[in-house]
Amino acid sequence: MTAFVDWLESLDQRRTVLVEVDYLAEGSSGTLRLANRPFISRPDDSPASVPYDDVILGGLSYGRDMGGQNSGSLANSVGSVSLAASPEVVEASFFEFAGQSVRVYLGDQRWARNEFQLVTVLTAEALEPTGRSDYVLKFRTERLDLADPLTEQTFTVGPNVDALKPVCFGQCHNVRPVQVDEAGRVWAVHDGPVEAISAVRVNGAAVSATKDLTTGTITLSSKPSGTLTADVVGAGGATAKGIILEILSRLGNTEIDSASLDTLPVDAVGFYSRNPTSFRNALDGIVKTFGGFWGFSRLNVFKVGLIDRPKGGSSVALTPDDILLDGVSFLRRVRPATEVNLNYRKNYTPQDANGYEEPFSNVRKTSPGIEEIYPDAELKEAEVLLAEKAGADTEAERRRQFFEKPLRVFEVNAFALPFAFEVGQEVRLIYPYFGMEKGVDAVVLAITDEPLEGVTELRVLING
Helix, strand or coil: CHHHHHHHHCCCCCEEEEEEEEEEECCEEEEEEEECCCEECCCCCCCCCCEEEECEEEECCEEEEECCCCCEEEEEEECCEEEECCHHHHHHCCCECCCCEEEEEEEECCCCHHHCEEEEEEEEEEEEECCCCEEEEEEECCCHHHHCECCCCEECCCCCECCECCEEEEEEEEECCEECCCCCCEEECCCCCCCEEEEEEECCEECCCEEECCCCEEECCCCCCCCEEEEEECECCCCHHHHHHHHHHHHCCCEECHHHHCCCCCCCEEEEECCCCEHHHHHHHHHHCCCEEEEECCCCEEEEEECCCCCCCCCCEECHHHEEEEEEEEEEEECCEEEEEEEECCECCCCCCCCCCCCCEEEEEECCCHHHHCCCCEEEEEECCECCHHHHHHHHHHHHHHCCCCEEEEEEEEECHHHHCCCCCEEEECCCCCCCCCCEEEEEEEEEEECCCCEEEEEEEEEC
């Protein structure tokens, strides 16, 4: 990408955006090719000698933004594209675009098509007229299936017939199974195979049971006389990576950045739900346990990441030449922590039984004397899905160190160089104000690209 980055930094540009939109026309697939300048691919390009309709008038901004302060799912924001009503666009407005792929390329009008850089992959929603001479191409902000239930499997018999089965991923403590048969002898902890069912209890007291790991069920000799619970290691093993891969396998058609999953800690986690829950809820709970983020990259690849304080050493710099006039502004200060309080080892069925009363175990990490240095320091609390004390201790200490000093968040409006950036990446920010004259290290929290305008808006985290 070096040549592309060099071009982004140059003044000799005929910035051209090519948009390829897949569609269905009475069941047959095709591609609508659009541009903001006249452009025809060359004979040795792929596709060869194909014109791009010079109809893009404006719009086309897209961004990724963590849903939480420093962690969470990457919420996508996508602006629509305004198009002139060419004959090709008018004809295409009768085609089906919902859910179809959109590829956006950036390059120079003088280049071959094969030299253009793919900068994002989006999902179309509709192509509609907004007037006699204008149309709009709308996009979906995310994959709709992220809101779907984690399972589509339902009970076919018993008191819960037609209800969705429970789901269990990772190491889960004291879950309440769902009754399968009318007699109340068979109970389900998952909609399929699990790795282990280590204990079965009624009202907190151990009982004997037949554990079928291939079906994720427990069979008792008779209907329980109280609340039935169990400790389970569900699908995907106990690590975040294994669980995420198991969950994504249910989504289907998902390209995964496997290397990013390797950055997640290997401490045991667990997620259980006996009620319908979405892919988004499960992924959010798992990744936010480690203060991380997850989502789909510009190129529609699933990835996760961990946000840390800026550490320095990045070879990528944003200088005043890359930044718009008055393009840096202060947004907020992240206050330090007097104490980090983590609730972990979720008890999925609190009950009046010895050892099972509390909904969570708890671990605390303090920074003694921090209020004398930072009077506005505050308590930081969170519920996490960690299953063991050792993992909770490690995560609480990581958060204590993260919040032991203030952080600041700035907005940076830059020229197109940040098209090459990703959320979670560390960069060097040099700017003649805000104490940044000699440069500060910054971690990217959010990116909004506007390829037609050649600008990018960043939100970055810096020490201090």
